Amino acid sequence: MKRVTAYAPGSTSNLGPGFDCLGVAITGMGDRVTAEGASAPGVRVRAVSDARIPVEAGRNTAALAAAEVLRRAGAGAIGVEIEILKGLPLAGGLGGSAASAVAGAVAANGLLGRPLGDEAILECAIEAEAVVAGRHPDNAAPSLLGGAILVLGVQPLRYVRLTVHPSLRLVFATPAYGVETAKAREVLPKTVGRQEAVGQASALAGLVIGLERGDGELVRRSMIDRIAEPRRIPLYPGYAEAREAALATGAFGTAVSGAGPTLLAVTDEAGAKAVSRAVDSAYRQLGHPARIHVARVDEQGARLT
Amino acid sequence: MKRVTAYAPGSTSNLGPGFDCLGVAITGMGDRVTAEGASAPGVRVRAVSDARIPVEAGRNTAALAAAEVLRRAGAGAIGVEIEILKGLPLAGGLGGSAASAVAGAVAANGLLGRPLGDEAILECAIEAEAVVAGRHPDNAAPSLLGGAILVLGVQPLRYVRLTVHPSLRLVFATPAYGVETAKAREVLPKTVGRQEAVGQASALAGLVIGLERGDGELVRRSMIDRIAEPRRIPLYPGYAEAREAALATGAFGTAVSGAGPTLLAVTDEAGAKAVSRAVDSAYRQLGHPARIHVARVDEQGARLT
Numbered sequence: 001m002k003r004v005t006a007y008a009p010g011s012t013s014n015l016g017p018g019f020d021c022l023g024v025a026i027t028g029m030g031d032r033v034t035a036e037g038a039s040a041p042g043v044r045v046r047a048v049s050d051a052r053i054p055v056e057a058g059r060n061t062a063a064l065a066a067a068e069v070l071r072r073a074g075a076g077a078i079g080v081e082i083e084i085l086k087g088l089p090l091a092g093g094l095g096g097s098a099a100s101a102v103a104g105a106v107a108a109n110g111l112l113g114r115p116l117g118d119e120a121i122l123e124c125a126i127e128a129e130a131v132v133a134g135r136h137p138d139n140a141a142p143s144l145l146g147g148a149i150l151v152l153g154v155q156p157l158r159y160v161r162l163t164v165h166p167s168l169r170l171v172f173a174t175p176a177y178g179v180e181t182a183k184a185r186e187v188l189p190k191t192v193g194r195q196e197a198v199g200q201a202s203a204l205a206g207l208v209i210g211l212e213r214g215d216g217e218l219v220r221r222s223m224i225d226r227i228a229e230p231r232r233i234p235l236y237p238g239y240a241e242a243r244e245a246a247l248a249t250g251a252f253g254t255a256v257s258g259a260g261p262t263l264l265a266v267t268d269e270a271g272a273k274a275v276s277r278a279v280d281s282a283y284r285q286l287g288h289p290a291r292i293h294v295a296r297v298d299e300q301g302a303r304l305t
Numbered sequence: 306m307k308r309v310t311a312y313a314p315g316s317t318s319n320l321g322p323g324f325d326c327l328g329v330a331i332t333g334m335g336d337r338v339t340a341e342g343a344s345a346p347g348v349r350v351r352a353v354s355d356a357r358i359p360v361e362a363g364r365n366t367a368a369l370a371a372a373e374v375l376r377r378a379g380a381g382a383i384g385v386e387i388e389i390l391k392g393l394p395l396a397g398g399l400g401g402s403a404a405s406a407v408a409g410a411v412a413a414n415g416l417l418g419r420p421l422g423d424e425a426i427l428e429c430a431i432e433a434e435a436v437v438a439g440r441h442p443d444n445a446a447p448s449l450l451g452g453a454i455l456v457l458g459v460q461p462l463r464y465v466r467l468t469v470h471p472s473l474r475l476v477f478a479t480p481a482y483g484v485e486t487a488k489a490r491e492v493l494p495k496t497v498g499r500q501e502a503v504g505q506a507s508a509l510a511g512l513v514i515g516l517e518r519g520d521g522e523l524v525r526r527s528m529i530d531r532i533a534e535p536r537r538i539p540l541y542p543g544y545a546e547a548r549e550a551a552l553a554t555g556a557f558g559t560a561v562s563g564a565g566p567t568l569l570a571v572t573d574e575a576g577a578k579a580v581s582r583a584v585d586s587a588y589r590q591l592g593h594p595a596r597i598h599v600a601r602v603d604e605q606g607a608r609l610t
Contacts, residue, residue: 021507152511152526160511160523194495197502197532202326204506205513206457206465212514218465221457227502 062104091178093258146301165214223253367409396483403444451606470519528558
């Protein structure tokens with residue numbers, strides 16, 4: 001049995017009003033999983049680039065996803081050892097656990113000669129992530145398929161791929177402190193006002209049209225989350241100030257990426273440098289230096305390398 | 306002073322998940338307002354084609370909108386008499402009061418030599434409707450501007466025009482019984498569950514993309530209102546059965562048009578006839594014969610004729 005490596009891009013979910021239903025794969029940051037045949041059946045984690053990630057196969061999303069691929073492919077008797085190279089931050093809000101799961105599933109599928117198609121691979125990754133973080137396909141779907149994915153239903157899974165105008169750029173600023181997804185979900189309200197719900201819906205519809213058209217003014221008017229972000233802001237020191245700095249330098253809109261703390265600013269090619277500097281400076285001045293990354297949409301998604 | 310006539314198309318608002326924020330102008334049904342100079346200042350209603358519509362200028366949306374045009378144009382000393390020819394049903398959910406307001410505003414503006422632009426005319430129509438039915442621009446905006454309009458904010462008014470694929474057809478069935486908008490708003494919930502709100506947002510985003518692409522399957526999966534329609538169904542005898550009949554004959558989706566009772570079914574050119582027959586038959590069998598109308602999107606909006 002040969003040795004294969006899969007790459008899965010990071011992703012940003014929510015984008016403000018797309019809370020819990022919109023995710024976009026990003027260029028330049030992702031996780032890699034290498035899978036190799038082994039004599040003893042089952043999946044074992046041989047190495048992880050970050051010591052904070054559990055190596056027990058039952059708590060590791062890459063291993064869980066690989067094991068699920070084996071099970072669905074009827075290859076339960078086969079042994080696989082995996083190595084995980086994290087390119088995404090832990091607890092950063094850039095879809096790291098989903099990317100590891102997707103890369104694990106794609107690598108295992110590649111090792112077996114690709115018995116499963118995209119839909120089945122996606123189910124394996126989502127089920128693996130569900131063990132660790134709940135069933136939220138808005139990161140796994142774009143990480144596997146690339147592009148921007150709107151999730152219409154979770155069970156059964158329904159989604160549609162959206163078009164994002166190639167002029168747009170996504171600026172990310174990831175402060176060093178982490179935020180646990182579970183904590184970020186605790187503060188969510190159980191109910192929202194009817195007018196907030198209507199506002200969220202119209203904002204998301206405006207946002208997807210704005211992203212498709214590359215219409216900065218429409219993105220600016222639409223990129224407002226009325227459900228999660230107002231309650232979560234206290235969890236992210238520096239976000240409010242960095243957001244102001246981004247908007248003041250021409251960003252079309254900002255959002256907390258996933259469960260945070262990463263800030264996402266949407267801008268265009270001309271604005272990317274100024275926005276990057278502004279958010280970098282804002283976080284630094286507040287004593288929360290952040291890692292800056294400028295991305296486009298990764299239209300390709302996960303792949304064997 | 307000459308005599309001018311304005312036509313304003315009817316419109317369907319909500320379309321399911323676009324509750325309170327999406328409206329579409331429709332071909333083939335609308336209201337007409339004729340305006341003529343008069344000696345005494347102010348706006349008077351000379352004739353209305355439907356005796357149930359109040360002729361007092363303070364309770365008539367066409368007269369209120371015309372008077373607001375006079376005021377904004379600095380023509381308060383001018384006298385105008387109007388005649389209203391209703392093509393839209395009263396309390397049918399096809400944007401009749403908005404169309405009368407828009408036609409009244411456009412006619413008065415035409416009589417004055419068009420001093421006001423679209424934005425100001427729209428404000429006049431919305432303010433006129435607000436006196437009678439509350440501030441809901443999702444009918445007045447498409448009636449004036451044509452096309453599909455997504456309302457992003459009410460005060461200040463913010464909206465964006467959407468594209469609807471020309472292959473789509475809108476089948477309307479209007480039972481004879483009326484529904485008062487005020488009653489249909491009474492049953493609305495003050496709050497909704499967070500997951501309902503997320504579902505509403507993703508559904509609306511999916512719907513606007515589906516309408517743009519003419520993607521029937523996406524419209525089918527998206528045209529689900531989680532906020533208003535579940536509570537309003539009891540107000541509309543026959544709707545549930547007619548909806549089933551429409552879907553069984555290939556309609557992509559159905560919704561209550563505006564505050565009802567009109568049923569809207571979205572289909573394509575090939576499906577329009579079968580869907581029309583199915584809903585017609587369903588309402589008839591239940592003892593609620595309905596007026597059937599097949600429309601396209603009116604991309605032109607209100608005009609002088």
